[in-house]
Amino acid sequence: MCCFTLDRVDLSTVSSNLSHMSTSSPVTSQVVLRGVPVVGGVQCGPVIRPGRLPVVDAPAGDVEESARAAEAARFSTAAAAVANRLRDRAGRATGAASEVLAATATLAQDRAWLGAAEKRIAGGAPAVRAVAEAVDQFVALFTQLGGLMAERVTDLRDIRDRVIAELSGLPEPGVPLPDVPSILCAEDLAPADTAGLDPSLVIGLATTLGGPTSHTAIIARQLGIPCVVAVDGLDDVAAGATVLLDGTTGTLTVDPDPLEAATAVTAAQHAAEQARQWTGPGATADGHTVAVLANVQDGAAARAARQTPAEGVGLFRTELCFLNRDTEPSVAEQAKIYGEVLDAFDGRKVVIRTLDAGSDKPLKFAGHPDEANPALGVRGIRIAEGNPGLLHRQLEAIAAAGAATGNQPWVMAPMIATAAEAKSFADAARTYGLTPGVMIEVPAAALLADKILEHVDFLSIGTNDLAQYTMAADRMSADLATLTDPWQPAVLALVAMAVRAGAAVGKPVGVCGEAAADPLLACVLVGLGVTSLSAASAAIPAVGAKLSQVTLQQCRDAADAVLATATATEARAAALTLLQ
Template sequence: MNSEVTDNPARSDHLAAVDTEKPLRSAGAPSAGMTTELAGTPVVPGVAYGPVLWPASRPTLPSADAASLPDDLRDAESTRFVEAAATVADRLRGRASASSGAAAEVLTATAALAQDRGWIGAATALIASGTPAPVATVAATEKFTTLFTQLGGLMAERVTDLLDVRDRVLAELDGLPEPGVPTPEVPSILCADDLAPADTAGLDPSRVIALVTRLGGPTSHTAIIARQLGIPCVVAVPRLHEIPSATLVLVDGGRGVIDIAPDPDDARGEVARAAERAEAISRWQGPGHTADGHPVAVLANVADGVSAHAAASAPVEGVGLFRTELAFLDRTSAPTVAEQTALYRDVLDAFDGQKVVIRTLDAGSDKPLAFAPGDTEANPALGVRGIRMATPYPELLDDQLDAIAAAAAATDTTPWVMAPMIATAAEARTFAAAVRSRGLIPGVMIEVPAAALLAEAVMAEVDFVSLGTNDLTQYTMAADRMSPALAALTDPWQPAVLSLIATVGSAGTRTGTPVGVCGEAAADPLLAPVLVGLGVTSLSCAPAAAAAVGSALSTLTLQTCRDAARAACATSDPAAARAAAEAVIHPH
């Protein structure tokens, strides 16, 4: 029988056979006292069936009471550590260059973390006092993971990344193979407490067919990369560790359910139904519209020229979010105007004559820039990030807008340009003036609740807005998006978040302002119709999710979308909102 099928068209051609009548290593029924079904937070819809794969053990941490190094060995030991960290950073950069989109961005950020001056300095200071390099690596990491955890917000997300860097450096120091996810012999379900970007970004979706984690949230790096790969994903699953390796499980990413050792006939039924959905979805080629002809542009999220050219083959009508951070991360000096112009032109060329929305630099917080240091902040997620970086470093924004204008002139295309972290109409006005002075189309991100509440005033200053639902959800619910205990709060189905989106959508309808969504919520085929019902006019998502979103919209009238939105907003928790929308969209 088929080991897996998903209802995501990007996965429909990756079917493999597994004989479920024969045990796979330690496969079998759940252990005594264990439930046969686990539930978590649904992130990426789709159905996958196969054996559980757990990552290999991480390196053993050295004892903290190791003997002190003699004075004459300390310099060499410090050099050994610095070289090991540099090797790890180079490997991560290599993977970033071979990747695209969100995967390239997070790998580049992790590579920068491996050579963070504060972390390197803390470790080398310990080595200079006689601490062996492995022990110093662990101690320096503990210092910064404690700091990141205390800061919370997006900085807490860096804890998993830094622990991954620590383990890779330890392996390099000890001459061991690089830790990570093994390549399975058969298509498998990857389960883990959490997954670092270096693990998820390099996955082969024909071998790892779904991701399930005990930690994490719906907008974590794992979730974002799972969308890019087009594989089902469920996060924040309690008791996940109880599932033995090689146990056959059925993962439903749309419902957030893991069925442990399911009945083979039931599994075959799920596989067959998923195959039918995948086939129907794969036939959708756009453009986006509802069943009664209401246009809804389905666009792509990209991060560089490589991902843009790949996205151009998907059924999308342009780019709704071009993240520009990749040009700035892991650098000791700012990219020149010429360097930026070449990058932006590559993306514009990939979508010649189509809509391209470029987001200006969203640095700060979890994406610090070595060449633009800021003061230490008690809570960087609420600090100098996004458009706020233009106050201490105005040249960053000026150079970027000049480069976008140059790329536009060279390609005879007029891109739409939007700023992140806009909170007031005055900020929108200032940014719009700078964009218009260069002949570009100005817009802003709505991801701060204040901007959503005063959306009409903001819209009076710009030509379009785009909802960044990842940050809008985090800031609305005052919940760290990486906290597994708060995963339900960071769910974009939260009625409070939907209410803010409705406020923005209504303002857009009254003023005739286009309202897009470019957060992870736009990739959910069930949530997409609700967003349209709330007044959203375009949806930008990972290219792998575009067909599923467009296909879902094409079967529903605009009135049905509005009815589903009204039903979801009338509830008081995300599970109820999801169920209410489902009842309207798919009545039994």
């Protein structure tokens, strides 16, 4: 998170209601609402909504000057308590949940908004009012900046509500524990809400905001909970209403016909049971092999993935051991962390992505500049240019982990945009005896994949950022969620281009973005020529099972049909017709 000159930003007044609940007339009769499908599956149940902080009135007038130091201390204690709870949750979680909770804990302690609140308290504002005004200020600023900065608005508001609850002696706001399996509906969900969900009780998710790669979507995939985002009209669905959620078609039916709902849920459960019985390895019905791999980011996640049919790791995110640290972890510290993942998949393929920080994941020790548009700034491999030792020490640690475990990893760089960047990274990786590859996340890299492949041994396509940059659309924006849908034909055309470049020289091209977790889209990707699919552990059985039910020719026919469409909706419908 960047720091800003607070004095130059107009202060907003505290909202009279922090609940964000809709005041529209509730939807009570049968109606079908549509959104963007994120995680497949069908569930039916009553709606629950997250608890929000009730209206908390700050004391009238200003705090006496003699009491302001104590008020500032009270605020600091509350903010630290919230950050510590988030950090504790991150430590107990794994995978994507751990990452987003850790990032939110960092945001809770960011000096920019804390300093803004402290300045107001020093001027006499009570702590509750100071928190609300400081957060409102940064919400307005982040919204104006757009891009990845706008993604943090939900997190900031969540932190605001938790700190105000702490200051007011109220229970922390969040998702209630339902008595029966329920569908969680919300305007948006903060990481702390989503990461702690019990999938046996929260059986479906629907949000008004968010996109296919929002925190809600990513954690829903990790938990295997059917999910639809950017649902138009969702705010008008009352808590307690019965809804049928279809995460495959992207619909939410209010007050569904009981028999039709039961039939749909039963069919989905049957498909899920078939998926659970799939044991691998990845292949189509006619024997075309496709490696089905796991996305992990620490040893615990890797050990959990090892309990699935995953054949290896297609994406090991290494950011977790760098974030929330004042100093760079030593080579020995890094090697120990990487070794845990290599041990978990002993003798199997493990692809390690080098540090993908910057933008919304700043490093305290890397000297990030303030940037007007961080999503297009110094992030990923670009950090290495200003911190060359950082990359070389990480490569040294990866090589050391490989030597210690006897499992030699592959290594890839994020945010590569040019062939020259690819060559520089490959040369460095080979110095340590590592097999080099790069991520295809920037359209320029897809367009020049043949030139990049002159220097590296493999490509891995990150569809999340590729969609965002191809469509010039913030991947967290609900208004633009249809644009960042990985089914967009323009995005898939770039995937096809990169895959053809790999096939021409006999080098593997995999997909490790969220697109690989969609069983239907996974078949299309195989039809395009993708050689491996890497997804969240929870998605692996469904992806593998779907592939085993279709032939390679069906996948190719679906891929051709999808590339001939003009919209994501048409693309999904074309694939459904040919593959289901």
